[in-house]
Amino acid sequence: MVSDLDRYLFDLRGFVIVKGALSAPELANCNATIDAMLPVGVGEWRGHVHAHAFSGADAREGVNLQQVYEAGPAFERLIDHPAYIEHVAEFIGARNTFDAHHGELFIDENFVSLRGPGEAIGLHSGGHEGCIRCQYRYHNGFHCGQVNVLMALNDIGPGDGGTMVIPGSHKANLQHPDIGTFQMTAGGASVDGVPGAEEVHLEAGDALLFVDAIAHGSARRTNPGMRRVCIYRYGPSWGMLRHPYRPSAGLLERLSERQRGIVWPHAQRLAPELVSDMAPA
Numbered sequence: 001m002v003s004d005l006d007r008y009l010f011d012l013r014g015f016v017i018v019k020g021a022l023s024a025p026e027l028a029n030c031n032a033t034i035d036a037m038l039p040v041g042v043g044e045w046r047g048h049v050h051a052h053a054f055s056g057a058d059a060r061e062g063v064n065l066q067q068v069y070e071a072g073p074a075f076e077r078l079i080d081h082p083a084y085i086e087h088v089a090e091f092i093g094a095r096n097t098f099d100a101h102h103g104e105l106f107i108d109e110n111f112v113s114l115r116g117p118g119e120a121i122g123l124h125s126g127g128h129e130g131c132i133r134c135q136y137r138y139h140n141g142f143h144c145g146q147v148n149v150l151m152a153l154n155d156i157g158p159g160d161g162g163t164m165v166i167p168g169s170h171k172a173n174l175q176h177p178d179i180g181t182f183q184m185t186a187g188g189a190s191v192d193g194v195p196g197a198e199e200v201h202l203e204a205g206d207a208l209l210f211v212d213a214i215a216h217g218s219a220r221r222t223n224p225g226m227r228r229v230c231i232y233r234y235g236p237s238w239g240m241l242r243h244p245y246r247p248s249a250g251l252l253e254r255l256s257e258r259q260r261g262i263v264w265p266h267a268q269r270l271a272p273e274l275v276s277d278m279a280p281a
Ligand SMILES: O=C(O)CCC(=O)C(=O)O
Pocket: 113, 121, 148, 161, 162, 163, 164, 216, 217, 218, 231
């Protein structure tokens, strides 16, 4: 399912596009599931799905429905959708290695992003950072730290606030010289006008697969209406604990804040009614 051309382009550019990854019924189910959760304000919960914004309540990059794989079968299907999961597994590269003992992949973030007029996200990441979690690496096959699958849930053309990438920047040794200035634009950051950046246009159902080390962000949406995408971020299974053990609630209570952060880095963010019954066993 992963062609030699996909491998070549992913290595060269840091991204590939899988056309028509989601079928029309799958798209309709995803959009109906989202419709049933709207309207929603930043900070509100819909079941186990949390409305979140990277910039806080002013949400200049749009609102995210975090943990959307909790929203029902339409989004559960996207966890290992056959249109792209083999690409992801190969690009993460855990298969047939020491890392595959308890599965080869881990989803560290999954959300729907809803972006309206005036909203965008600034240029971030790039090979110069060297961050292991996001890194691009090829050695005896691909070993990327994070591969993102961004699925278009509606058409994304000019003015729709499409994702922008700097092809090849996952291997960059230097930071883009404009990254600071373009981050600081008045209406919030966007990638519009950044030299070397290309806007990716997608039809509803297409999936953009990119290594997070590529310098990326989005154009500002100028059209009316909302851009709807769903983003699942995959990493190697060691992004979670190696074995199916979990620290006990007692241990976590006894530890210092710093110790707890090392043993169990993610404090849980749960709907208030779930907080009492979700301490780690
Ligand atoms: O919203 C977009 O188009 C870009 C998404 C993004 O920046 C990311 O996934 O890190």
